Amino acid sequence: MFWTLFRKECRMLLRSLIFWLYVLGAALFFFSQMGTITFESKPEPEQESYGLKISDKKEDQIRGTLGLLAESYLNDTFTTAPVGFNKHVSLSDGEKQEIETILEDTTGLSTEELETCYEEWVKSQTVAMEDGSYMMVGGNFVLEPKEGLAYDTFLTDMQKVCEILGPGSGFTEEGIRQNAMVEMTYEDALEEYNNLLEKDGLTGGYARLFCDYMGIILAVLPVFVAVTREIRDKRAQMKELLYVRRASSFTILFSRYAALCLCMFVPVLLLSCYPLAECAGFVQGKGISLDLTAFFRYSFGWLLPTILVVTALGIFLTELTGTAAGVLVQAAWWFLSIFAGSDTMGGGAYGMNLIPRHNTEFNYTGFHDQFSQLALNRGFYVVLALALVTAAAMIFEARRKGKWGNGTISRGRKRVHPASSAAAGTR
Numbered sequence: 001m002f003w004t005l006f007r008k009e010c011r012m013l014l015r016s017l018i019f020w021l022y023v024l025g026a027a028l029f030f031f032s033q034m035g036t037i038t039f040e041s042k043p044e045p046e047q048e049s050y051g052l053k054i055s056d057k058k059e060d061q062i063r064g065t066l067g068l069l070a071e072s073y074l075n076d077t078f079t080t081a082p083v084g085f086n087k088h089v090s091l092s093d094g095e096k097q098e099i100e101t102i103l104e105d106t107t108g109l110s111t112e113e114l115e116t117c118y119e120e121w122v123k124s125q126t127v128a129m130e131d132g133s134y135m136m137v138g139g140n141f142v143l144e145p146k147e148g149l150a151y152d153t154f155l156t157d158m159q160k161v162c163e164i165l166g167p168g169s170g171f172t173e174e175g176i177r178q179n180a181m182v183e184m185t186y187e188d189a190l191e192e193y194n195n196l197l198e199k200d201g202l203t204g205g206y207a208r209l210f211c212d213y214m215g216i217i218l219a220v221l222p223v224f225v226a227v228t229r230e231i232r233d234k235r236a237q238m239k240e241l242l243y244v245r246r247a248s249s250f251t252i253l254f255s256r257y258a259a260l261c262l263c264m265f266v267p268v269l270l271l272s273c274y275p276l277a278e279c280a281g282f283v284q285g286k287g288i289s290l291d292l293t294a295f296f297r298y299s300f301g302w303l304l305p306t307i308l309v310v311t312a313l314g315i316f317l318t319e320l321t322g323t324a325a326g327v328l329v330q331a332a333w334w335f336l337s338i339f340a341g342s343d344t345m346g347g348g349a350y351g352m353n354l355i356p357r358h359n360t361e362f363n364y365t366g367f368h369d370q371f372s373q374l375a376l377n378r379g380f381y382v383v384l385a386l387a388l389v390t391a392a393a394m395i396f397e398a399r400r401k402g403k404w405g406n407g408t409i410s411r412g413r414k415r416v417h418p419a420s421s422a423a424a425g426t427r
Contacts, residue, residue: 001247002255009259018228022221023267029217030271037206037278040196040361043189050189054346054366055180058151064179065158066107067142068170070114073099081339082168095164102157108146117143140181178343195364201291203279205361207298208347210275212358214268214299218306219337219355222264223330226314229260231324249397250390253315257389260311265304272299301378306354309381312388319392319399350374354381 013019043050055061072078073096078089091099100111109117121141145154158171165171170179184192196205233256272295283290310330317326337354344350347358348366350373358367367374 002251005247005252005255006259009256010263013225013229013259013263016228018225019263022225022264025221026214026217026267027271030214030274033216034210034213034275037275037282039282040193042193043186045186047186047189050184050186052181053184053188054178054348055182056177057180059145060180060182061176062106062145062149062151062154063142064140064181065154065171065176066103066145067140068179069099069161070103070107070118070143071141073103074115074118078165078169080165080168081342082166087168089165091164098164099161102160106145106149106154106157107143109143114143140179174343174349177349192362192364196362197288199364199368201289201294202283203276203291203294204298205364206275206279207272207294208302208358208367209361210272210295211298211302212345212347212356214271214303215306215355215357216338218268218303219310220330220334222260222307222310223314223326225264226260226311227318227324227326229256230315230318234322249400250393253319253389253393253396257311257315260315261304261307264307264311265299268299268303268307269296272296302356302374305378305381305385308385309354309388312385312392316388316392316395319395350377352377352380 076091076096078091080087080089103114104110107114118141125139155173155176158176161171162169169175196202276292276295280290313330313333314326317329318324333354341353341355341357344353345357345359346366347360347363348370350356350358350370356374356377
């Protein structure tokens with residue numbers, strides 16, 4: 001029965017407009033956002049810049065965070081992002097005095113000395129253009145801590161800053177880690193490049209980049225397909241028909257769920273063939289060993305859990321409410337997840353975000369070091385997805401038996417009253 005219903009669901013999906021709109025949306029997003037790969041060339045000695053990297057050294061975390069705090073204080077531009085949106089925080093005179101005291105305790109500098117340091121840094125970062133205008137070059141303001149400042153003391157002071165500013169500031173433990181941006185050296189850049197070719201087999205890095213982009217759109221598009229399929233089922237009153245056929249609720253829901261997820265995952269695999277072909281073309285004649293399975297493995301482990309949980313949420317909320325509420329809930333979750341990942345786009349800090357970010361083909365080390373964190377993230381959403389579909393099947397079964405909601409099947413049957421039975425027996 002399961003496979004019969006599964007094949008039927010697949011045929012229905014392939015004939016539905018919403019499925020092909022999903023395919024079109026995913027394809028347009030991929031080609032507009034990732035598109036054609038621009039392969040990085042091997043770094044050369046004495047280049048002007050090799051880019052930035054997040055340092056794991058505590059001294060760099062302190063220097064970057066103190067620089068951010070001083071810059072925010074001197075410009076009176078404290079910004080937080082409690083729910084994804086940037087929000088300017090206005091401090092009272094007393095709160096500003098607390099920040100000033102923390103800066104003096106951690107740097108050993110007075111406000112006047114901080115202003116001098118900042119003005120000198122601004123001048124060093126300002127470049128005159130040919131048209132007479134000025135432009136700030138990239139870079140972060142950093143401050144040296146006072147001699148003997150312990151890391152634990154620094155963290156305690158930053159906790160006080162967090163209490164003053166509220167949630168979503170750049171002075172949390174994760175924010176402090178992200179503040180440690182330093183210039184890459186030639187050796188750093190060369191190591192990144194060699195990791196991409198040797199440890200990642202080239203395709204590993206670009207498969208992560210593919211998953212980063214596609215994870216964004218797959219965290220919202222599948223809910224439209226799932227909710228539309230569920231609502232169409234209700235309007236067609238298929239529950240009554242399936243009740244007569246005696247298919248179990250779990251068979252019905254899980255066959256539909258499996259068909260939805262498979263049909264929505266296959267186009268993702270097909271799209272991954274495009275960057276795979278580009279990688280294959282790039283390595284021709286270069287003696288580079290290509291990992292041909294990377295895009296499939298990363299898509300299966302990284303993107304499929306996203307499809308599973310988004311689809312499951314759509315099915316569950318539609319069964320629960322009988323409405324398209326799942327679209328609104330998923331849209332809100334998607335929106336918050338996008339902003340929650342804005343500080344972790346370089347990879348290596350995946351947390352439990354629905355949309356783990358790794359917006360670079362490099363940083364193999366960050367991915368490798370935090371792989372267990374990513375595996376826990378993806379495994380959690382697979383378990384959550386199965387729990388949601390199981391709950392949806394239980395609701396579905398209760399409705400079929402008239403124990404929940406409208407109970408149309410139980411009330412829709414024609415009852416035979418005892419009096420009528422007796423009368424029928426006398427005829």
